[in-house]
Amino acid sequence: MSNVSKWMSWEGGMDLVAVLSPDSQMPNVIIHLGRMVNTPVGNAPSGMIFWQPDPNALPVAMGFVSTNPEVGKYFGPNIFAGTPFEQAPVLDATIEIQIDADKAFAKCVTGGYTFEVEMSDFSDPYLIDRKPSAMPPFYQQGVEIHARKVSLKVNGETINIIIPPVGISGGPASVISPNGVYAR
Secondary structure (H helix, E strand, O other): OOOOOOOEEEEEEEEEEEOOOOOOOEEEEEEEEEEEEEEEOEEEEEEEEEEEOOOOOOOOOOEEEEEHHHHHHHHHHOOOOOOOOOOEEEEOOOOEEEOOEEEEEEEEEEEEEEEEEEEEOOOOEEEEEEEEOOOOOOOEEEEEEEEEEEEEEEEEEEEEEOOOOOOOOOOOOEEEEEEEEEOO
């Protein structure tokens, strides 16, 4: 049995995976943010941003976002090793998350872009216990709440998104997560 040495936990998470066109094969939008993310190297509001408005061009914003560069640098080689995100850059960001019983709001400003996500129409909370797979290659445990209504604005412009039934985590593609952990 091996020891868990690479982990992160969070409080106040919001996760969105979406496509911009019904014929998109891969997500154009990934916004995973935590109001507070804890790692062995420190704690800070952090997450991941992937914004590719033109599927035939490179993403215009992509990387791990954090208010603490040391925490941001931890994610790629430790949590996302062996995935396309392992070498993702770390982007300085401001992150604001507000979650209550009826709605949730996240705002992330990074690299000249402002991402705003609103979620509502929540399911009941449920526990998750997902085993590692090719993507994602880590254990996941925590509490999720499926958000059935979601809106996205980028730089103040409302973006028409299509939310697939399953996101990259293996669960719904639009959730709030009051708390949880990834471990390898």
